[in-house]
Amino acid sequence: MPHPQKKYFRQRAHANPLSDHTYEYPLFPSEADWNRIFALTDCTPKVDFVDVGCGYGGLLISLAKLYPDNYSLGFELRVKVSDYVRERIVSLREENPSEYRNVSVVRANAMKHLTNFFPKASLSKLFFLFPDPHFKKEKRKWRIVSPTLLSEYAYLLKSGGRIYTITDVHELYEWMKQCLDEHPLFDPIPEEDIENDPVVPFVRESTEEGKKVARNNGVKLLCVYVRK
Numbered sequence: 001m002p003h004p005q006k007k008y009f010r011q012r013a014h015a016n017p018l019s020d021h022t023y024e025y026p027l028f029p030s031e032a033d034w035n036r037i038f039a040l041t042d043c044t045p046k047v048d049f050v051d052v053g054c055g056y057g058g059l060l061i062s063l064a065k066l067y068p069d070n071y072s073l074g075f076e077l078r079v080k081v082s083d084y085v086r087e088r089i090v091s092l093r094e095e096n097p098s099e100y101r102n103v104s105v106v107r108a109n110a111m112k113h114l115t116n117f118f119p120k121a122s123l124s125k126l127f128f129l130f131p132d133p134h135f136k137k138e139k140r141k142w143r144i145v146s147p148t149l150l151s152e153y154a155y156l157l158k159s160g161g162r163i164y165t166i167t168d169v170h171e172l173y174e175w176m177k178q179c180l181d182e183h184p185l186f187d188p189i190p191e192e193d194i195e196n197d198p199v200v201p202f203v204r205e206s207t208e209e210g211k212k213v214a215r216n217n218g219v220k221l222l223c224v225y226v227r228k
Contacts, residue, residue, distance in 0.1 A: 023107050029119040038071070038104045039090075045071040045102070047118065049125040052110040052144060053077070057085035058206040059127060061092070064103040066198065070124070074105040075114075082107040111144065114152060121158045125199070128165045130209035133172045145176040147183065154185040157227040162189070164203050166222045168213045173221035186225040194224050 026032040034045045049067070051059050054074030063072040076082040085105040092100040108117070134142045145165060153163060163186065165176045180186050194200055204210055204220050213220055 025108050025113045025116050032117050047071045047073045051127040056208050060103050062202040062206040064100050071102045075108050075110040118156050120155055123156045124161045126153055126163045129207050133169045145179055147179055150183045161227040163225050166203055168218045177223050180225045185228050189224040
């Protein structure tokens with residue numbers, strides 16, 4: 001199967017996460033059909049890493065190679081974009097029969113349904129890479145990092161699990177950092193420990209948005225926090 005071409009899967013960058021979208025999701029984590037989601041029959045995956053708003057799957061593909069023994073799942077709200085990631089994974093599996101079996105994508109709304117997919121303290125890493133800034137004050141409720149949502153993320157992360165955020169928008173960086181600093185269940189990772197984290201280079205460089213920021217000589221503002 002040839003690799004899908006992004007030009008056939010382009011979709012506007014902004015999607016209202018509070019709108020009523022049509023997609024399937026489990027009522028409870030115990031009902032999540034992981035064998036179907038990962039297209040596997042010889043084992044039942046247990047998801048470790050989640051990329052929220054995974055875009056065209058750059059980080060997911062990197063995670064598949066970097067952590068071959070861990071399962072990574074992308075959440076993407078846009079139909080065409082999630083279709084692209086799914087076809088990309090199928091193509092890579094066909095080219096490399098023993099690889100990329102540990103990565104998949106679902107079209108779902110992380111703001112509403114993360115806890116429908118995952119039980120308490122089950123995830124090791126959560127990624128929020130170059131999220132939509134939602135600049136207007138009345139749309140800040142759409143931001144994927146907020147005090148309320150951080151409580152859900154803390155519920156899903158194991159003790160010692162990490163949350164990664166990166167943006168090129170200074171105002172959004174300050175917002176996310178303040179939300180994380182003020183939340184009682186998260187502590188910042190020291191800068192020297194961040195640079196020793198093997199996933200951080202891929203957080204900065206693997207996504208389409210990250211590459212665009214680099215081409216434009218923009219700044220990438222990174223935060224990494226640990227679940228207490």
